[in-house]
Amino acid sequence: MQFSTTKPHTLLWVVLTLFLPLAGSAQNAPADSTLQTATLDKVVQYALAHQPAVRQAEIDEEITNKVIKGKLADWYPQVNFALNYQRFIDLQTSVIGGNEIRFGVNNTSSAQFTATQTLFNRDVLLASSTASKVRIQSQQNTLKSKIDVTVAVTKAFYDLLATSQQIKVNEESVVRLQRSLKDAQARYTSGVADKTDYKRATILLGNAQAALKTNRELLAYKEEYLKALMGYPLGHDLPIQYDTLQMENEVAIDTTQEINFTAHIDYKILYTQKELQHANVKYSYWAFLPSLNAFGAYNINYQNNQLSELYSRNFPYSYVGATLAFPIFQGGKRTAKVQEQKLASQRLDQGLTNLENNLNAEYTRALAAYKSNLANYLVQKENVALAKEVYDVIQLQYRNGVRTYLDVITAETDLRTTRINYYNALYQILASKMDVLRALGQINY
Structure with a gap:
């Protein structure tokens, strides 16, 4: 049998056709779609770049810039063109001196170029005077969204770590209890102890395994929750x-700081609203002022009884002018609007006062929680070493027949509880530190 020399090339093209699109799609995949190592800093940065709420705030900021640009465009000349055609079925007839005279022609058409220029108008004046403040307000809303995401992601990260550490503690506890069960079973088999110790060891091991299973299921949920806060793609691992040592070094914070309300993002947003409200008060006063516009037009008219000859001749005309519109009386509407905007401004003043009180209360609460968690953390840190030492001693004494198995159970429970409490205290104080920093307005981007 003789093989064609073209078949290897054909096979090569088939392979390239099948696999090149796959390679291209792999190369086009975004490099930052997942994380290779998910440290806290990387998790927060990923969330700021991918979290839908942050992206929405950034899009809102872009929309605001476009809206401002559209409003400010009213200051520029507005040039328009219009083309019109009209056919009269019956021409207008007038009776003059007893004679019926028809006016006009059957076909008319006109082309009109118009231009208007706003010289003074309170709407465009408001847009130009508040453009910078509106941009600042939009930027502040984006910043608030980033701060909220940072705090939420950081707390979720610490919560996930706390559960992870509980799983490790439970795994180590299961190993120790399995060893204790073997010791108790051996002592029961040899007749040194009754079956009570063996049954207690079995009960403790079962409880520890159940707690381990519960925490593993809980960990899966908390990992998905963290992914949701980050905007992390579904179905991908988050390593x-x-x-822990670095986290312990980050526990400290200066608890003597005084709160500065103007540094808090919520205060900044409300203060910007107050400044915009002052502009609304001015806008209401401007309703008493006239509006002034300049205009001009160039018109080309075509008239002819024959449609085919309509555009053979034109009759142009043009004009320029200005319009001064002055509202004289509107039934007290403008005065009422001024008073309305003044009251709205006063309401914002009260809102600022109320916000200061709430921020102070929030800072006091956050600081109290931090100090309480700090005290608990320091105690639990000392207790871990003590509980481990007590357990090792009692376990050794039990093997030598000096202690009862009940003492081993108590020591094992104390060790497990103390270690879990330590890790919970560590992550609680780090989470409460985030609350203090947010209350102080010290989380910024």
Whole structure:
């Protein structure tokens, strides 16, 4: 049998056709779609770049810039063109001196170029005077969204770590209890102890395994919750990486700081609203002022009884002028509007006062929680070493027949509880530190 020399080339093209699109799609995949190592900093930065709420705020900011641009465009000359055609079925007839005279022609058409220029108008004046403030307000809303996402993601990260550490503690506890169960079973088999110790060890091991299973299921939920806060793609792993020692070094914070209301994002947003409201008061006063516009037009008229000859001759005319519109009386509407805007401004003043009180209360609460968690953390940190030492001693004494198995159970429970409490205290104080920083307005981007 003789093979064609073209078949290897054909096969090569088939392979390239099948696999090149796959390679291209792999190359086109975004490099930052997932994280190789998910440290806290990387998790927060990823959330700021991908979280839908942050992206929505950034899009809102872009929309605001476009709206401002559209409003400010009213200051520029507005040039328009219109083309009109009209056919009269019956021409207008007038009776003059007893004679019926028809006016006009059957076909008319006109082309009109018009231009208007706003010289003074309170709407465009408001747009130009508040453009910078509106942009600032939009930027502040984006910043608030980023701060909220940072705090929420950081707390969720710490919560996930707390559960991860509980799983590790439970796994170590299961190993110890399995060893204790073997010891109790051996002592029961040899007749040194009754079956009570063996049954207690079995009960403790079952409880520890159940707690381990519960925490593993809880960990899966908390990981998905963190992904949701980050805007992380579904179905992809999030390889959490952390350094407990580094976290311990980040616990401290200056608790003597005084709150500065103007540094808080909520205060900044409300203060910007107050400044915009002052502009609304001025806008209401401007209703008493006239509006002034300049205009001009160039018209080309075509008239002919024959449609085919309509555009053979034109009759142009043009004009320029200005319009001064002055509202004289509107039934007290403008005065009422001024008073309405003044009251709205006073309401915002009260809102600022109320916000200061709430921010102070929030800072006091956050600081109290931080100090309480700090005290608990320091105690639990000392208790871990003590509980481990007590357990090792009692376990050794039990093997030598000096202690009862009930003492081993108590020591094991204390060790497990103390270690869990330590990790919970560590992550609680780090989370409460975020609350203090947010209350102080010290989370910024």
